[in-house]
Structures are given as C-alpha cells and as structure tokens.
Amino acid sequence: MKRVAILISGGGSNMLALVRDMAGDHPARPVLVASNDPAATGLEKAAALGIPVAAIDHRAFGRDREAFEAALAEKIDAASPDILCLAGFMRILTPGFIRRYEGRMLNIHPSLLPKYPGLHTHARALAAGDTEAGCAVHEVTAELDAGPILGQARLPVLPGDTEAALAARVLTLEHRLYPKVLRRFATGDRTPVLLD
Ligand code: GAR
Numbered sequence: 001m002k003r004v005a006i007l008i009s010g011g012g013s014n015m016l017a018l019v020r021d022m023a024g025d026h027p028a029r030p031v032l033v034a035s036n037d038p039a040a041t042g043l044e045k046a047a048a049l050g051i052p053v054a055a056i057d058h059r060a061f062g063r064d065r066e067a068f069e070a071a072l073a074e075k076i077d078a079a080s081p082d083i084l085c086l087a088g089f090m091r092i093l094t095p096g097f098i099r100r101y102e103g104r105m106l107n108i109h110p111s112l113l114p115k116y117p118g119l120h121t122h123a124r125a126l127a128a129g130d131t132e133a134g135c136a137v138h139e140v141t142a143e144l145d146a147g148p149i150l151g152q153a154r155l156p157v158l159p160g161d162t163e164a165a166l167a168a169r170v171l172t173l174e175h176r177l178y179p180k181v182l183r184r185f186a187t188g189d190r191t192p193v194l195l196d
Helices: 013-021 041-048 065-078 095-101 121-127 163-186
Strands: 002-008 028-035 053-055 083-086 105-109 132-139 149-156 193-195
Touching: 002 013, 002 041, 002 163, 013 028, 013 041, 013 163, 028 041, 028 065, 028 163, 041 053, 065 095, 083 163, 105 163, 121 163, 132 163, 149 163, 163 193
Parallel strands: 002 028, 002 083, 028 053, 083 105, 149 193
Antiparallel strands: 105 132, 132 149
C-alpha cells in the first residue's frame, strides 16, 4: 500500500476527491494533509475524516523559503509518504525541496498545460478567446508547472463564460481527473490519463 501526503492552501476540494477515492482496492492511502496556512478550511475537513493534519505557517518564516520548507519537510518525512500530491498548494517551491521529492510529487493545475502556467489561468484563457479549457496533472520538476504530464481533461468554453463560471466547471473536472491519475501513478504506471 502506497502512502500519500497531500499539501493544500485552501478549501481542499481536490484533496477531498483524492481522499474519498483512496479506499477499498485503491493502491494508496492518505497519511497526512499539510498546509502552509493554518486557516485553510481543508485541514478541518481532513481531520474530520481522521487523517493526520499539520500546518506550517509560511508567514512565520518571512522571506526564508528554505526554512519554511525545512519545517514542512520535517512534518512530511515524519509521515513517510511514498507520494506527495500538491492539491491547490499555492507556494512556489525551491529546487532543493523539489529535488527531495522528485519523481514522487504530483500537482494539479487549472489549465491545459503547457498553456498558462502560473496564476489567473481562466482569465488568461478567456482573454485569449480560447474555445477549450481544462486541467492537467503533472509531475513536479524544477521548472514551474512544466513537468511531464500525467493526465489532462478538457471542456468547451461557453459563450458568455466568466472567470468564476469557468473555474467552477474546471474544478469539477479536476475532481474527476486527479483521483484517476493518482490511482494509476500509485501502481507505477505513468501513462497519461486523458479525459474528455
Ligand atoms: C484548484 O483549481 C487547483 O487546480 C488550483 O487551485 C485550486 C484549489 O482548489 N491550483 C493552482 O492554481 C496551483 N497553481 P481546492 O483547494 O478546492 O482543491
């Protein structure tokens, strides 16, 4: 059985989708949900499901990203995860942290990568007049949002779509995609999951 730690910064809806899927014949189980924000509401949701939680407030470390990450890594390593899932984790990670978990760290991103790495993905897709949007799960490597794609799901942009409407529809799609990718990844299979 693979052990999975999940990093969040907010509501944790992707984290919940992963956790709910990790039951029965699933090859993995959640061992930790950690956040850089002690107020992240996803922490309570995970705790209510009996999953160990941890909060390392990045603000306590000022500009010292490495000290923040060292404290976070200590919590993560204490849970001995085989796989680390970033699920709405909104801190940029240093190369040192990425190297430590390279090959076993996944991220979900709300765009059809390689389009729109970084923030404000839906606004950028709308401004560009894209007819399709979606989400991607990728392996985390040193370059932001650019690691090998492990899964992708797309949907049409509708006439009159707003950033909020598009974000909500993509989020629902994320909840379908990420669990499928984690299931496959946990068996050692890196073939991309493609959902339409
Ligand atoms: C999701 O849309 C996720 O793709 C995005 O944040 C949201 C988190 O929602 N992640 C990023 O933008 C990463 N750069 P959640 O907390 O409900 O899962």
